[in-house]
Amino acid sequence: MSKSNITTVGVIGLGYVGLPTAIGFHDAGFEVWGVDVSQRTVDMVRAGENPTGDPDVNDIVPAPGTERWNITTSTAEAVPHCDVVLVTVPTPITHDLKPDLSYVEAAGRAVFEAIPKGSNTIVVLESTVYPGVTAQTKQRLEFRQESNRHAHQKTYSHPIT
Numbered sequence: 355m356s357k358s359n360i361t362t363v364g365v366i367g368l369g370y371v372g373l374p375t376a377i378g379f380h381d382a383g384f385e386v387w388g389v390d391v392s393q394r395t396v397d398m399v400r401a402g403e404n405p406t407g408d409p410d411v412n413d414i415v416p417a418p419g420t421e422r423w424n425i426t427t428s429t430a431e432a433v434p435h436c437d438v439v440l441v442t443v444p445t446p447i448t449h450d451l452k453p454d455l456s457y458v459e460a461a462g463r464a465v466f467e468a469i470p471k472g473s474n475t476i477v478v479l480e481s482t483v484y485p486g487v488t489a490q491t492k493q494r495l496e497f498r499q500e501s502n503r504h505a506h507q508k509t510y511s512h513p514i515t
């Protein structure tokens with residue numbers, strides 16, 4: 355896939371990072387699929403409202419019916435449309451001060467399960483993680499998902515980890 359062939363971008367997690375990112379790609383002319391597990395978030399974004407609490411986002415959420423703007427709770431629905439998938443889910447700290455990677459793992463699992471076999475989908479982990487997490491998570495997910503192992507997925511983190 356060359357850069358010029360990327361037409362559709364998925365964003366998994368429509369919070370402080372994900373929603374403005376999705377809007378930015380839409381403004382730049384890309385087809386966008388935005389996913390959030392929160393029904394409230396999805397309902398608000400679909401209604402053109404800002405669920406994040408960030409005042410900078412108040413007036414820039416696309417209105418209902420806007421072309422190239424698709425918002426859903428279903429990663430399985432969104433990902434097959436996407437050339438690139440950005441994962442922007444939370445990475446909080448556990449009560450014993452360890453990084454909680456459960457959101458990254460759950461989102462990653464849903465993304466990898468939804469990538470069509472043989473596709474060249476690029477997955478980018480934008481969530482804040484320590485060095486090595488992207489490679490470790492990808493290996494674990496690929497190991498679990500025997501059926502998808504021949505898909506030609508590329509996984510990147512930003513910044514590189």
Ligand SMILES: NC(=O)c1ccc[n+]([C@@H]2O[C@H](COP(=O)([O-])OP(=O)(O)OC[C@H]3O[C@@H](n4cnc5c(N)ncnc54)[C@H](O)[C@@H]3O)[C@@H](O)[C@H]2O)c1
Nearest residue numbers: 367368369370371372390391392442443444445461481482
């Ligand atoms: N907020 C910032 O300024 C900032 C800056 C740099 C990096 N980050 C990093 O970016 C990541 C996201 O931060 P944020 O502030 O946007 O978090 P956030 O809590 O505002 O948003 C995350 C969203 O992801 C959704 N989500 C959780 N699990 C999901 C899943 N499996 N599938 C789909 N959606 C899911 C949540 O419902 C929520 O709406 C974190 O790793 C954070 O450390 C944040």
